[in-house]
Ligand SMILES: Cc1ncc(C[n+]2csc(CCOP(=O)(O)OP(=O)(O)O)c2C)c(N)n1
């Protein structure tokens with residue numbers, strides 16, 4: 166401890182200052198009388214190489230020696246996967262906590278780019294600390310340095326700029342203060358949050374300077390929960406009162422605002438039904454009288470039938486991703502209007518909303534509940550809701566019924582998984598045919614029970630993302646909260662793309678349950694390809710037919726992913742094809758759930774028939790079809806495409 170110009174300071178390296186600073190940051194939130202005060206950054210991931218092996222690596226080692234609780238260090242096998250772990254953790258903690266990730270320069274840093282984009286697209290916080298080339302240029306070009314003759318100041322880390330919500334480079338030690346203060350402002354801002362990147366040149370990380378005590382003091386970041394404007398609420402209440410067929414679309418923002426109970430009150434008071442987006446699954450339990458389930462391209466026929474002639478859409482905490490609106494064909498009432506409640510103005514103003522409410526979802530709903538006293542939708546709408554719900558529930562019951570043999574349909578696998586899981590358990594997914602099937606069919610019973618990353622729908626997110634969720638669930642249980650098993654559902658394509666965080670789960674003995682569905686390729690893109698006239702081209706994993714240069718007809722590959730998982734130290738349960746597949750799968754999941762909490766990951770390997778599809782959403786998704794073609798299949802698909810295209814509405818914004 167010393168003083169510089171009369172201010173108390175400590176002489177330390179930039180990396181030491183970063184680590185100590187991050188260990189002192191707390192998120193504070195109060196939701197309906199419940200107070201939270203948690204560490205914003207409960208740990209740091211790192212894969213070391215030149216760039217961080219000395220600076221950040223030295224600092225982490227020094228603090229670990231002093232007290233391991235100051236800044237726990239975690240490993241991972243791939244930088245992108247570490248970002249996914251942080252994202253999974255952030256979603257389960259409702260954006261109150263995330264991890265910092267330190268990488269080496271060059272490929273270590275650029276490996277993070279997909280993770281950055283995923284976090285930003287999903288509006289989930291991650292703190293990325295990619296190392297950078299020498300600020301002094303003492304070693305230039307250093308190993309792994311990108312050289313651009315037209316701009317000497319460009320490094321691979323500049324590629325983070327379009328993918329992150331905040332970017333800064335600490336080229337001098339003094340820049341640390343503003344870089345981190347404003348970086349964490351964005352990280353904890355409910356409207357702005359996403360990936361935050363602070364690039365740390367390797368020489369600067371190791372440079373010593375006098376750090377003011379103020380920078381190293383504990384700091385609290387209160388999550389802002391802006392209230393709704395009274396005039397906006399009054400106008401919205403008027404619009405709702407005069408609506409005949411209103412419909413709520415609830416997104417992830419409802420969950421981040423802990424608005425689900427207030428939403429339940431709102432719908433029970435008014436009778437307005439709810440369709441939910443992927444991020445919004447869990448806002449109401451699946452069997453709630455007014456829950457229509459999933460909406461849009463991967464929605465239920467119930468939600469889509471009600472949406473078709475809705476005259477007022479009340480979007481709450483949704484970014485109206487293309488699937489939600491069925492590529493702007495979901496709303497066919499020519500007079501449909503939008504009220505959008507969102508903490509982010511960009512979303513509140515979407516679809517030309519004349520009634521944007523820029524506010525916290527829960528606070529806005531509290532006010533709307535007060536303002537709407539006495540309003541209720543007509544009995545005809547309530548009857549239609551009940552009838553449509555009944556029709557869809559019967560469809561799912563039938564889809565879940567086990568009957569396909571020797572290979573089960575994916576629907577049946579989903580049914581078995583759902584039956585074997587407890588209400589508080591969490592299902593995880595991201596890409597392939599599973600997300601759409603889960604969205605429409607998963608029978609969610611807990612607001613934390615469903616975690617499908619479908620904003621970026623990134624193949625490979627499943628296992629690392631699930632591990633991040635399990636880490637958060639373990640912390641939740643230690644703090645006296647709910648005990649939850651985390652079940653990752655993953656296709657063979659996604660598994661092959663990124664499964665190596667299983668090794669991380671083995672190292673830390675984390676009980677992650679993985680259901681791996683082997684269907685020898687991309688069932689999802691295969692069926693999409695077929696519907697667009699491209700005949701499943703290139704979507705199967707088969708051996709090359711050299712004469713035709715085709716991968717579409719050969720034998721399926723002799724890969725054994727169960728053996729692959731076993732070789733990584735994972736406990737594996739193989740389900741053999743046959744009549745008892747579904748019963749055995751259900752039992753295997755129950756057995757995995759009964760395994761000890763710190764017994765490490767368990768993978769259940771099951772084969773499935775890629776040609777047995779889920780029930781239809783009676784909806785559409787705009788994927789452009791070739792306008793001219795030599796293939797009959799494409800010409801026919803183009804005709805169907807133009808018919809759908811005619812239903813697309815030019816909604817503003
Ligand atoms: C990183 C990445 N690359 C490509 C895609 C496009 N894509 C979406 S699903 C999919 C196939 C997934 O295959 P699998 O995991 O086996 O699931 P299945 O389709 O068989 O259900 C592909 C290639 C993607 N979403 N993410």
Ligand SMILES: [Mg+2]
Pocket residue numbers: 597656657658682683684685686687688
């Ligand atoms: Mg597959």
